[in-house]
Amino acid sequence: MAEFIKIYEDKPSETSIKKVVDVLRNGGLVIYPTDTVYGLGCDITNTRALERIAKLKGIKLEKANFSFVCHDLSNLSDYVKQIDTATFKILKRALPGPYTFILPGNNDLPKEFRKKKTVGIRIPDNNIALEIVRMLGNPIVSTSIHDEDAVLEYSTDPELIFEKWQNHVDLVIDGGYGDNVGSTIIDLSGYEPIVVREGKGDPDIY
Numbered sequence: 441m442a443e444f445i446k447i448y449e450d451k452p453s454e455t456s457i458k459k460v461v462d463v464l465r466n467g468g469l470v471i472y473p474t475d476t477v478y479g480l481g482c483d484i485t486n487t488r489a490l491e492r493i494a495k496l497k498g499i500k501l502e503k504a505n506f507s508f509v510c511h512d513l514s515n516l517s518d519y520v521k522q523i524d525t526a527t528f529k530i531l532k533r534a535l536p537g538p539y540t541f542i543l544p545g546n547n548d549l550p551k552e553f554r555k556k557k558t559v560g561i562r563i564p565d566n567n568i569a570l571e572i573v574r575m576l577g578n579p580i581v582s583t584s585i586h587d588e589d590a591v592l593e594y595s596t597d598p599e600l601i602f603e604k605w606q607n608h609v610d611l612v613i614d615g616g617y618g619d620n621v622g623s624t625i626i627d628l629s630g631y632e633p634i635v636v637r638e639g640k641g642d643p644d645i646y
């Protein structure tokens with residue numbers, strides 16, 4: 441059964457963040473808060489964990505459209521082809537924030553994602569999420585938790601999330617109530633920005 445821990449967003453406890461990072465490093469799956477909906481994440485470098493997430497979502501790993509949650513823009517070049525100044529300015533203006541940006545992937549992507557031409561990059565404006573990836577030292581691969589109830593779409597109460605997911609993941613963070621609106625997805629991999637999904641972030645950011 442998963443562990444359930446409380447972390448305060450305004451001042452995340454280093455001990456608690458370390459506990460989350462240890463779970464991730466050991467191939468565990470973690471449910472954590474973001475600036476939009478709660479996310480399900482694992483260490484990008486752990487194949488076994490990536491396969492577990494794909495299985496939970498009922499999809500093949502190589503076909504999965506997971507987001508890479510980063511601490512800042514500094515490790516973008518590890519996964520993304522060189523981007524132009526205009527694109528960088530959009531990212532700088534919008535992040536951290538409730539956006540997922542689709543960017544052209546490079547040849548250094550983890551082997552599980554090497555066939556993908558693009559990757560979704562996310563830097564949420566949430567101290568818990570940012571501290572986790574900062575301490576981990578590399579991005580986490582993430583997907584949002586959908587609820588079976590189409591009306592709800594996303595679960596917002598961490599205790600209810602824990603009830604539902606406790607036998608599928610290794611740790612659930614209670615970081616307060618989540619939002620029920622996903623991130624705005626903007627594709628920056630082509631000549632013109634394309635809004636793929638309108639969510640919490642203002643789609644006119646560019």
